[in-house]
Amino acid sequence: MSERLLEIKNLHVMYKTDEDDVYALNGINLHLDKGETLGLVGETGAGKTTIALSILKLLPEQTGFITDGEIQFDGKDIVHMKEEEMRNLRGNDISMIFADPMSALNPLHTVGNQIAEVIELHNPGMKHEEVEKKVDEMMELVGIPAERKTEYPHQFSGGMRQRIVIAIALSCNPRLLLADEPTTALDVTIQAQVLKMMDDLKERLNTAMIMITHDLGVVAQICSSVAIIYAGEIVEYGKIEDIYEGDKHHPYTVGLFGSIPDITSTAKRLTPIDGLMPDPTKPLPGCRFADRCPHAMEICHTKSPEAVDFNGHRIKCFLYSQEGKTKEEGQ
Numbered sequence: 001m002s003e004r005l006l007e008i009k010n011l012h013v014m015y016k017t018d019e020d021d022v023y024a025l026n027g028i029n030l031h032l033d034k035g036e037t038l039g040l041v042g043e044t045g046a047g048k049t050t051i052a053l054s055i056l057k058l059l060p061e062q063t064g065f066i067t068d069g070e071i072q073f074d075g076k077d078i079v080h081m082k083e084e085e086m087r088n089l090r091g092n093d094i095s096m097i098f099a100d101p102m103s104a105l106n107p108l109h110t111v112g113n114q115i116a117e118v119i120e121l122h123n124p125g126m127k128h129e130e131v132e133k134k135v136d137e138m139m140e141l142v143g144i145p146a147e148r149k150t151e152y153p154h155q156f157s158g159g160m161r162q163r164i165v166i167a168i169a170l171s172c173n174p175r176l177l178l179a180d181e182p183t184t185a186l187d188v189t190i191q192a193q194v195l196k197m198m199d200d201l202k203e204r205l206n207t208a209m210i211m212i213t214h215d216l217g218v219v220a221q222i223c224s225s226v227a228i229i230y231a232g233e234i235v236e237y238g239k240i241e242d243i244y245e246g247d248k249h250h251p252y253t254v255g256l257f258g259s260i261p262d263i264t265s266t267a268k269r270l271t272p273i274d275g276l277m278p279d280p281t282k283p284l285p286g287c288r289f290a291d292r293c294p295h296a297m298e299i300c301h302t303k304s305p306e307a308v309d310f311n312g313h314r315i316k317c318f319l320y321s322q323e324g325k326t327k328e329e330g331q
């Protein structure tokens with residue numbers, strides 16, 4: 001039996017800037033079961049990082065706001081959670097790793113001390129020797145010899161630094177790991193190693209993960225389900241086999257993947273699609289993809305489609321809704 005860890009319903013997030021209000025998320029619905037890995041895929045500016053920051057309630061203060069919707073983590077309401085309790089959750093249950101490992105590491109402390117700090121925070125009163133033993137374990141877990149714990153971040157390669165960041169993120173035994181393009185800044189060969197390691201660790205520790213990526217190879221390799229994000233909305237959502245093997249897709253997914261059927265063998269990178277994402281400061285009456293969509297019908301420009309659900313495979317497009325069909329026939 002799978003158990004629900006995270007449930008996001010109708011999430012709306014807005015960034016208030018001096019000039020405009022940016023509607024970054026416009027009704028996100030997603031869920032994650034314990035131990036599951038969900039991939040978030042979409043072009044730059046689609047809202048992927050904003051989803052992760054919302055879960056951690058780390059949207060920029062005074063600028064980023066959750067304006068509507070619910071986020072439940074293990075049945076607890078995150079949107080209305082007090083900062084103190086939230087800090088507890090961030091330290092104990094949810095960890096995040098970013099593309100640039102240097103931003104997460106303190107250049108002035110040895111990597112061993114940085115891992116130890118997290119362990120001590122989570123195990124108050126733990127004996128020094130025990131903490132050190134756990135540090136060694138964590139280093140070995142991510143494939144770095146424990147004797148290197150006395151070295152500083154600059155003494156490691158990029159891939160090793162990211163392994164250390166992962167060791168730190170996992171030191172609190174989180175139930176959810178948010179990984180925001182964790183391998184993008186690494187060499188291609190190192191990327192594969194780090195990913196493989198994350199995949200193994202996730203299996204071993206049974207950590208649920210949200211993997212934000214531009215890389216379809218990454219999704220195929222480690223995700224159990226996928227959300228395709230476009231302009232602050234999930235346009236398609238499903239199990240990995242729905243996305244990679246199913247015959248129904250959102251036109252945006254098809255564009256993004258180049259061609260769907262042989263996606264694993266050919267397209268590893270997202271295919272650029274002609275045109276631009278709509279201006280996020282202006283609400284649109286219709287489908288946000290309509291202007292770039294080769295299948296756009298009249299209704300697509302005037303009304304926003306509801307997601308059509310095929311056994312959990314959801315596609316937000318009039319091509320699959322009765323309403324879209326009726327309108328098309330009547331045109």
Ligand SMILES: Nc1ncnc2c1ncn2[C@@H]1O[C@H](COP(=O)(O)OP(=O)(O)OP(=O)(O)O)[C@@H](O)[C@H]1O
Nearest residue numbers: 015017022024043044045046047048049050060280
């Ligand atoms: N601090 C901010 N202030 C104003 N607008 C912001 C801020 N952060 C993000 N945005 C806007 O919110 C939208 C979503 O941004 P987000 O960073 O979530 O995208 P993303 O999918 O993570 O993109 P990328 O792939 O480039 O990392 C974009 O239109 C972006 O310009």
Ligand SMILES: [Mg+2]
Nearest residue numbers: 048049050180
């Ligand atoms: Mg981002």
